[in-house]
Each structure stands twice: as structure tokens, then as C-alpha cells.
Amino acid sequence: MTRTDLAPAPARDADPADVTRVAVSTVIFSLRRDHGDHGPRLVLPLVRRTRDPYEGLWALPGGWLAIAEGLEDAASRTLEETTALTPSYLEQLYAFGDVDRSPTRVVSIVYWALLREGEVDAQVAAHEADGTAPENVRWVDVSDLPPLAFDHDQIVGYALWRLRNKVGYSRIAHGLLADEFTLAELREVYEAILGRRLDPANFRRQAENSGTLIPTDRFRTGSHRPARLYRYNRDVELADRGPLGIRPAPNRA
Amino acid sequence: MTRTDLAPAPARDADPADVTRVAVSTVIFSLRRDHGDHGPRLVLPLVRRTRDPYEGLWALPGGWLAIAEGLEDAASRTLEETTALTPSYLEQLYAFGDVDRSPTRVVSIVYWALLREGEVDAQVAAHEADGTAPENVRWVDVSDLPPLAFDHDQIVGYALWRLRNKVGYSRIAHGLLADEFTLAELREVYEAILGRRLDPANFRRQAENSGTLIPTDRFRTGSHRPARLYRYNRDVELADRGPLGIRPAPNRA
Numbered sequence: 001m002t003r004t005d006l007a008p009a010p011a012r013d014a015d016p017a018d019v020t021r022v023a024v025s026t027v028i029f030s031l032r033r034d035h036g037d038h039g040p041r042l043v044l045p046l047v048r049r050t051r052d053p054y055e056g057l058w059a060l061p062g063g064w065l066a067i068a069e070g071l072e073d074a075a076s077r078t079l080e081e082t083t084a085l086t087p088s089y090l091e092q093l094y095a096f097g098d099v100d101r102s103p104t105r106v107v108s109i110v111y112w113a114l115l116r117e118g119e120v121d122a123q124v125a126a127h128e129a130d131g132t133a134p135e136n137v138r139w140v141d142v143s144d145l146p147p148l149a150f151d152h153d154q155i156v157g158y159a160l161w162r163l164r165n166k167v168g169y170s171r172i173a174h175g176l177l178a179d180e181f182t183l184a185e186l187r188e189v190y191e192a193i194l195g196r197r198l199d200p201a202n203f204r205r206q207a208e209n210s211g212t213l214i215p216t217d218r219f220r221t222g223s224h225r226p227a228r229l230y231r232y233n234r235d236v237e238l239a240d241r242g243p244l245g246i247r248p249a250p251n252r253a
Numbered sequence: 254m255t256r257t258d259l260a261p262a263p264a265r266d267a268d269p270a271d272v273t274r275v276a277v278s279t280v281i282f283s284l285r286r287d288h289g290d291h292g293p294r295l296v297l298p299l300v301r302r303t304r305d306p307y308e309g310l311w312a313l314p315g316g317w318l319a320i321a322e323g324l325e326d327a328a329s330r331t332l333e334e335t336t337a338l339t340p341s342y343l344e345q346l347y348a349f350g351d352v353d354r355s356p357t358r359v360v361s362i363v364y365w366a367l368l369r370e371g372e373v374d375a376q377v378a379a380h381e382a383d384g385t386a387p388e389n390v391r392w393v394d395v396s397d398l399p400p401l402a403f404d405h406d407q408i409v410g411y412a413l414w415r416l417r418n419k420v421g422y423s424r425i426a427h428g429l430l431a432d433e434f435t436l437a438e439l440r441e442v443y444e445a446i447l448g449r450r451l452d453p454a455n456f457r458r459q460a461e462n463s464g465t466l467i468p469t470d471r472f473r474t475g476s477h478r479p480a481r482l483y484r485y486n487r488d489v490e491l492a493d494r495g496p497l498g499i500r501p502a503p504n505r506a
Contacts, residue, residue: 020275020320022350022360067273067358071350095348095362097275097324105320107275109348109360 020105024075025062025152027093027112027159028085030120031176031192032139039188040117041141042195044156046148047082048136053103054149058138060156061085062108075111084127084134085120087113093159101151108150112159114175143195167193171212171232182220182227183207273358277328278315278405280346280365280412281338283373284429284445285392292441293370294394295448297409299401300335301389306356307402311391313409314338315361328364337380337387338373340366346412354404361403365412367428396448420446424465424485435473435480436460 031040046058063078065071075090090111097107127133140146142160166172173189187203207213214233219226284293299311316331318324328343343364350360380386393399395413398406419425426442440456460466467486472479
């Protein structure tokens with residue numbers, strides 16, 4: 001009996017083993033700060049799976065690409081459906097398509113974004129207030145991840161590697177900071193991303209000589225001695241997203 | 254009559270409007286040199302389409318992802334089938350998935366690679382010698398592209414932007430050069446990538462101060478005065494492909 005002798009099934013009920021499907025997933029990095037004088041930690045949201053495969057395990061937010069939906073739109077939609085988060089932009093990270101990365105054949109287009117502490121808190125609080133807070137979501141420390149479904153540990157590892165690489169030649173740390181920040185706050189973001197301590201004096205010297213920071217007339221006051229606030233120099237083009245970018249270029253903002 | 258009244262078609266003949274399919278395409282950059290004293294030009298291979306959609310137009314080498322084939326394997330296979338080229342590695346560039354980029358819904362995972370002049374010539378010559386040279390392939394100057402099928406002009410534009418960005422902070426030009434090269438040859442590669450002339454004295458000074466080049470004891474002799482040959486310093490980690498890289502890191506080679 002050949003394949004064409006079988007009763008043909010409609011496309012949507014086709015044997016999944018015969019079809020490559022496209023999914024999207026998103027890695028959202030943010031910072032979380034414990035009480036006390038420790039620096040912030042780099043965290044990301046995970047969603048507990050409520051169905052097979054990998055039921056009960058944690059996974060990146062995501063879902064299937066719809067037939068009439070762009071890739072980034074699908075990433076935004078599935079992120080909001082699973083976590084209620086709405087970052088101001090998403091950047092494509094990589095397409096993962098190993099044959100055995102899922103029980104059926106799935107190519108996942110992965111997006112990533114940075115969210116400031118305040119943005120996460122505000123979005124979570126708004127959803128808790130109106131009773132629409134998503135269930136099954138947990139923010140976890142990147143240095144203390146639980147076992148993840150599919151190849152999501154590889155995806156997180158790659159996203160971390162890209163973030164750590166990128167912080168060296170772009171103003172990407174700005175995506176995790178308020179518009180104005182002290183050099184100590186900037187250093188803490190670098191330390192959270194790189195996962196190691198940096199020498200404060202060396203960091204200060206390099207930051208001041210980088211040409212990417214502009215000192216303001218304002219100071220952070222509090223329990224320490226007043227510290228000058230800085231902002232990024234938007235004339236320095238460092239994190240251009242290129243011809244595919246959807247955000248206006250910094251010097252056109 | 255509703256859709257379910259229609260005789261269902263087998264999965265593989267399903268109405269293409271209902272299925273998202275995954276394709277791969279590849280952008281191969283190389284250099285081509287005319288006779289005379291001009292510098293090299295940046296070129297890439299295109300394949301003339303022999304079927305609809307866009308029959309007769311030029312397109313990037315590529316094809317469909319097979320169900321049991323990894324993304325990079327598919328890119329290698331379709332590249333070889335269409336152009337007979339076999340680069341030593343491919344790097345993933347971007348996934349293009351706009352809803353209207355093709356008459357049916359197609360997500361294309363695009364790979365790219367650099368091929369040295371000698372590699373292209375050797376591979377083409379071998380195939381011409383045994384009568385297996387592919388038809389319908391043409392190498393074109395990136396500054397003089399014909400109209401391209403699908404969104405391939407956008408893809409080439411993005412690949413060029415990435416190449417131009419990357420040449421600033423990596424040893425990517427090495428992928429287009431022999432192991433040893435003069436500073437004039439290196440400058441010509443930069444000029445071909447950037448599409449503009451560079452001041453020879455400034456370029457020489459920056460290259461010598463970059464820490465990425467090692468002078469050898471050998472010289473290029475010919476019609477000009479002898480010029481020292483350089484090679485890249487492989488201890489300087491500049492073009493690491495990260496945890497997804499399949500090439501050994503330079504300092505482990």
C-alpha cells in the first residue's frame with residue numbers, strides 16, 4: 001500500500017511527523033534587586049508548561065506562529081498572552097531548528113528584549129490590580145535556572161552570550177537603566193550581565209573616557225555621598241539595529 | 254458550501270494558503286578582480302528562477318527545508334544543488350517572515366558566508382572540468398544588482414549592512430583574504446566591503462596599531478616595490494561565534 005492509498009487527511013490534522021511547524025519564543029532580561037546593599041541580579045521570566053510535551057517543566061514564553069501574522073507580531077502576542085509583558089521593542093535573536101529539539105519538527109524563531117526594573121513592576125502591578133495577572137509565570141535568576149523544556153537551556157545560554165558580548169560595544173545596558181544613572185548603577189548593570197565584580201575605579205575611568213556618557217548637573221542623594229547622574233550620549237551610534245530596525249535611529253529621535 | 258464540504262487533500266497537497274513553510278537561502282560574498290590595477294569588487298552569486306513565482310528573475314540560492322534536516326544542513330545542501338559552492342562554514346544571518354514576502358506563507362532562514370577569490374575559482378573550475386557546472390548562476394557586483402525575486406533585495410541589503418558593521422570590530426575581512434596579505438590588499442578588502450576609498454596612510458597606521466595583525470618576514474614582490482606580508486593574530490578573539498559556533502575557537506586551532 002502506497003502513501004496515496006491512505007485516506008487523505010485535511011492539512012490541519014496531518015500527521016505532525018510530516019509537517020515542520022514554526023513557533024516563536026522570547027527571552028526577556030530584566031534586573032531584580034533584593035533589599036539591602038547588594039547589586040541587582042539579571043532575571044528572566046519562565047512559564048510552566050500545562051500540557052505535553054514537557055508538562056510541568058519551565059519554558060520560555062512563546063507559542064505558534066499564526067498564518068497571517070509577522071514573526072515579531074507573533075512574538076509580542078504570545079509574550080503578552082503568557083506573561084502579560086509588553087516590551088517597547090523586540091529584537092530577533094536566532095532561529096533554532098535542530099531536528100530533535102522537540103518530539104515533532106518545530107523551528108523556533110527566538111526574540112529577545114530588555115525591560116527596566118520599573119517597567120516590569122508597573123506592568124505586573126497593573127495586571128494584579130485588575131485581576132488579569134498571568135499564572136504559571138516565574139522570574140528566575142539567570143545563574144539559578146531550573147531544568148527547562150525543549151532546547152530552551154541552549155537558547156538562554158545563547159541569549160546570555162549575545163548580551164554579554166554586546167554590552168562591550170553598544171549602549172545595550174541602557175535598556176536596563178533609567179534615563180539618568182550614576183556610574184555605580186551603570187557598573188552594577190555590567191556586573192549583573194557579566195556575572196562578575198568589576199573594579200570601581202577602573203570602571204569609572206573607562207566609562208568617563210568612553211565618549212558615550214554625558215554628565216548632568218544632577219546628583220543622586222541618599223545614604224551615600226551624592227553621586228553625579230549621567231545619561232547616554234545619543235549622538236554616538238552604537239546599538240543601531242540596521243535596515244531592519246523598527247525604532248527610529250537615536251540621532252533622529 | 255463550507256470548507257469542510259470540500260474533498261480533503263493530503264497534507265502535502267494542502268492549500269498552500271493554509272500552511273507556513275520553511276525555506277533557507279544563502280548570501281555568499283566573495284571578491285572579484287578585473288585585470289588591471291583596480292581593487293577587487295564585492296560580488297555574490299544569484300540563481301535565475303526557472304518556475305513561478307518570479308520565473309526568470311534572479312534570486313538568492315536556496316530551497317525548502319526537508320523534514321529531517323537541520324537548518325544549516327539545508328542551507329549547505331540547497332547552496333550546493335543550485336551553485337555547486339561548498340563554503341567551509343555558514344553563519345545564520347536572520348529569519349525573514351513577513352506575511353506578504355511570497356505569494357504563499359514562507360519563513361526563510363537566511364545563512365551567509367564569505368568565500369575567498371581562490372576558493373570560488375577552484376570550485377567553479379572543478380565543476381566545469383567534470384561537466385557539472387550549474388546553469389543559471391551569475392556572480393553579480395553588490396553595487397549593480399538586477400531586480401530580485403521575493404524580498405531578496407531586502408535580504409541582500411541587510412547582509413551587506415551586517416558585513417559592513419562587522420568589519421569594524423572583527424577579523425571578518427580575513428574570510429576574504431589569503432592567510433598572508435599585504436596592508437594594501439587588506440585595505441582593498443575593506444574598500445570593497447565599505448564601498449568607498451580609504452586613505453592608505455591612515456589605514457596603515459590603524460591596522461598596525463590594532464594589535465590584530467602580525468608582520469611576517471616575507472614580502473610580496475612584483476611590479477611594485479616589495480610589500481611586507483602580514484597575518485592575523487589568532488590569539489585576539491574577535492569573531493567568536495559563541496556557544497552555537499561549530500568552528501573551533503581561533504586560539505584552540
